[in-house]
Amino acid sequence: TLSSFGIIGMGVMGKSLAINLAGHGVKLSIYNRHVEGEEEKVAQKAVEENPELKSVKAFDQLADFVESLEQPRKILMMIPAGQIIDQQIARLETFLDKGDVIIDGGNSHYKDSTKRQKYLENEGILYVSMGVSGGEEGARKGPSLMPGGAKEGFDLVQPFLEKIAAKDKQGRPCMHYVGQEGSGHFVKMVHNSIEYAEMQLLAETYNLMRYYLQLSPEAISQEWKKWEKSGSGSFLLKISQNILTFKEDGDFLLDHILDLAAQKGIGGWAVNEAMDFHVPYSPLAEAVMARLISSQKDKRIHLEKVFKKSPFKVPEDPKPILENLKIAYDLVRMINHDVGFELIREAGEQKQWSLDLSEIARTWSSGSIIQSPLMEELVNVFASNSDILTSPKMEPLIKNSRKVLAIVVGEGLMAGMALPVMSSALNYILSMTTADSPANLIQAQRDYFGGHGYQRIGKSREKFFHTQWKAGKKE
Ligand code: 6PG
Numbered sequence: 001t002l003s004s005f006g007i008i009g010m011g012v013m014g015k016s017l018a019i020n021l022a023g024h025g026v027k028l029s030i031y032n033r034h035v036e037g038e039e040e041k042v043a044q045k046a047v048e049e050n051p052e053l054k055s056v057k058a059f060d061q062l063a064d065f066v067e068s069l070e071q072p073r074k075i076l077m078m079i080p081a082g083q084i085i086d087q088q089i090a091r092l093e094t095f096l097d098k099g100d101v102i103i104d105g106g107n108s109h110y111k112d113s114t115k116r117q118k119y120l121e122n123e124g125i126l127y128v129s130m131g132v133s134g135g136e137e138g139a140r141k142g143p144s145l146m147p148g149g150a151k152e153g154f155d156l157v158q159p160f161l162e163k164i165a166a167k168d169k170q171g172r173p174c175m176h177y178v179g180q181e182g183s184g185h186f187v188k189m190v191h192n193s194i195e196y197a198e199m200q201l202l203a204e205t206y207n208l209m210r211y212y213l214q215l216s217p218e219a220i221s222q223e224w225k226k227w228e229k230s231g232s233g234s235f236l237l238k239i240s241q242n243i244l245t246f247k248e249d250g251d252f253l254l255d256h257i258l259d260l261a262a263q264k265g266i267g268g269w270a271v272n273e274a275m276d277f278h279v280p281y282s283p284l285a286e287a288v289m290a291r292l293i294s295s296q297k298d299k300r301i302h303l304e305k306v307f308k309k310s311p312f313k314v315p316e317d318p319k320p321i322l323e324n325l326k327i328a329y330d331l332v333r334m335i336n337h338d339v340g341f342e343l344i345r346e347a348g349e350q351k352q353w354s355l356d357l358s359e360i361a362r363t364w365s366s367g368s369i370i371q372s373p374l375m376e377e378l379v380n381v382f383a384s385n386s387d388i389l390t391s392p393k394m395e396p397l398i399k400n401s402r403k404v405l406a407i408v409v410g411e412g413l414m415a416g417m418a419l420p421v422m423s424s425a426l427n428y429i430l431s432m433t434t435a436d437s438p439a440n441l442i443q444a445q446r447d448y449f450g451g452h453g454y455q456r457i458g459k460s461r462e463k464f465f466h467t468q469w470k471a472g473k474k475e
Contacts, residue, residue, distance in 0.1 A: 002070035003029040003057055005160055007078060008088065010046045013105070013132065014078030016139035017164065019052045024163040029057045031065035066095040072126075073100040074157050081108040081264075089116060098124030101153040105132045107266055110182030110189060117149045117181060126153025131178075131188020133368040134166065142166030144368035145175035146191070146360075148184025148353075166367025169376065174367045178360070179353035186273075186347060187360055193270035193284040194340040195236075195370050196263075200287040200421045201332050202240050205325060208408075212415045213318040217244040217252050223322060232330055234372030261291040270343070277350060279343045282428045283336045286420035312415040321411070328408040331401040332425040333374060338388040339428065341378070358382035389432075402429055444469075 007018050010032040018030050030053070032042035043058035059065035066073065073096065077088055085104060092102065102125060104113060113129030120127040131146030132139065145165045147154050154177050165175035178184040209220045221244040224237055246253045267288040274281035293300075315321055341357055348355035361378040365371055381391040388394055409423045431437065443454040453464035 001027065003027045003068050004070055004074070005029075005157075006031065006065060006069045006073065006075045008032075008065075008075060008092075009077060009079035010042050011078060011080075012136050013139050014076075015046050015050070016136050017076065017078060017105070017132075017143070018046070018056060019050060019140050020142070020164040021160065022052055022056050026160060026163065027055075028053075029059060029065055029068040031059045031062060033062075034060045062091055063095055066092070071097060071100065072156060073097070074103070074160065075101065076103045076105050078105050078132075081106045081112075085112070085116070089120070093120070093123055093125060096123075096125055099126070101126045101128060101150070101156050103128040103130050103147070103153075103157060104185075105130050107131075107188065107192070107264065108182075108185050109269060110184075110186040113149065113182030113185045121150070126150040126156070128153045128157060129182050129185045130161075131184050131191060133188065133191055133364070133370075135369065138166065138367050138369075142174070142367045144363050144366065144371070145173075146178050146184045146187045146363060147175065148178040148180065148182060148187070151177065151180075168362055168366050172362075174363045174365065176356070176359045176363055179348070179355050181351070181353065183348070183351070183353040183355065186353075187344060187355070189266055189270050189273065190340050190344050191364060191368065191370060192266045193281070193287075193343075194336060196267040196287040196291075197283040197336040197340075197421050198234065198236050198333065198370060200290050201283075201329065201336065202236060203290075204412075204417075204419045204422050205329055206240070206244070207417055208325060208412050208419075209322075212312070212314070212412060212417055213321060214314050215318060217254065221245045227326055227329070230326075231373055232326065232333075234333075234374070235369060237372075258297070259294055260297055261294040263288070263291050267291070273347065274343055277343060277346045279339070279346050280428065281339050281343060282424040283332070283339060283421050286424040290418075290420045309416055321408075324404045324408050327401045328405040328422065331398060331405050331429070332422055333372075334388055334394055334398065335425040335429055336421070337374065337378060341382070341388065356382075398429070402426075402433070405429075 004027045005021060006029040007014050008031050010030060018028060022028050030043045030046065035042060041060045043060055047053045047056055047058045057068050059068065077085065079085065079088060085106065085108060089102065102120065108129060117127040117129065128147050128149045132143050134143035138144065142165060145161050147161060161175050162173040165173035168174055178187050206220060209215045209223065221241040224241045227233065228237055243254060267284065271281065271285050271288055274284065344355060344360065345357060358379050361375055361382055365375045365379060378388065381388060389398060405422065405426045409419055409426050412419045446452040447454050447467060448469045451466055453466050455461050455463065456465055
């Protein structure tokens with residue numbers, strides 16, 4: 001009998017999704033290219049090593065794999081983003097028929113996904129580009145899925161995706177058709193950028209607690225547990241609690257991990273996109289820069305020797321600072337989510353993707369790396385057509401906590417701790433809640449040295465003025 005679904009790529013994610021699908025009774029074929037110079041057959045090995053896959057058909061020949069699938073074929077690629085995808089598509093399309101569906105479940109750039117969909121459309125092949133979040137465990141037990149692209153293709157694979165996706169609090173699958181073109185991958189890119197800033201925010205919070213307040217990792221973990229209980233939890237906060245208390249040979253493992261943060265580049269893509277769509281996305285930009293700075297370890301070691309750290313006074317009573325820190329943490333998270341969703345909103349409008357922010361938040365409310373009670377709340381915020389900052393529930397919180405964030409950032413910076421995401425969020429909210437900014441001086445400078453012109457208060461914004469600054473008179 002033929003299989004009803006196929007997966008290409010038996011890396012961690014491909015294998016875990018295969019286990020998930022097989023566990024739901026889907027008749028499955030899996031394929032992994034033969035790795036040159038290696039004896040073993042990767043797909044076969046996956047079956048041997050995972051009892052959950054015992055009824056799955058494994059292939060290392062693409063033609064046989066394709067042959068094993070019922071038509072229209074539904075094939076999910078779980079292989080690294082980049083040119084490998086194009087190469088795989090080129091090999092695959094020779095065996096496919098009109099009406100077959102290919103899904104790219106990797107972290108591809110959305111512009112590539114749009115191009116690939118258009119190219120395959122000419123061949124009659126339906127291309128679905130899908131964001132997948134949740135890491136290995138998510139993929140196995142229920143990921144958050146963000147499919148976009150060919151709607152007809154989506155309709156064919158929807159029943160499979162619904163089976164394997166995580167379920168939200170109401171039991172609905174954390175999956176929805178995001179929109180046309182590469183919008184699924186665009187939304188996944190923003191997902192990851194929210195993830196970047198959330199991670200960096202936790203790192204900054206940890207830094208303050210451990211090295212400014214001088215709390216033990218256990219105490220920090222306990223404090224975070226309290227935050228979680230009071231509604232400020234998240235998947236990332238939870239795993240960070242476990243990370244802090246994890247010991248290896250009696251030592252905290254964290255203290256043995258080199259502080260070089262890697263990245264696959266998706267955060268940087270999002271910064272570029274934010275620029276292209278003219279969306280100020282400062283917390284993300286700072287989170288990406290923080291990873292870059294972390295990677296300059298040798299330079300940091302050298303410069304610390306040159307510019308010795310100035311001593312600071314460890315606060316006697318950490319309690320009031322911890323209280324402030326929690327308020328600041330909550331506020332930065334709201335801002336980080338706000339800017340992320342603003343980027344989605346803006347891109348959706350410009351590209352005419354008709355994105356549904358509430359559905360996107362719902363898709364991220366379980367299974368995803370950025371799932372949290374805040375995300376659940378955002379489902380309602382967007383459903384009622386408000387935005388995060390001015391929604392009835394968030395607005396008073398933001399009003400009351402701006403000052404507290406300023407206190408925390410000020411105190412941390414004075415103690416010599418870098419707080420890039422916290423301070424950029426503070427700058428963002430202070431700037432965004434200020435009607436009159438000093439950008440009039442920027443405009444005057446531009447006009448002074450370059451004759452770029454400026455608009456005047458009370459006059460049409462269509463009209464530009466130029467001044468002969470040196471002559472001291474207006475033209
Ligand atoms: C997810 C994650 C995942 C991401 C890795 C590493 O939602 O499951 O976002 O897709 O690829 O966590 O990303 P970086 O290497 O860029 O940190």
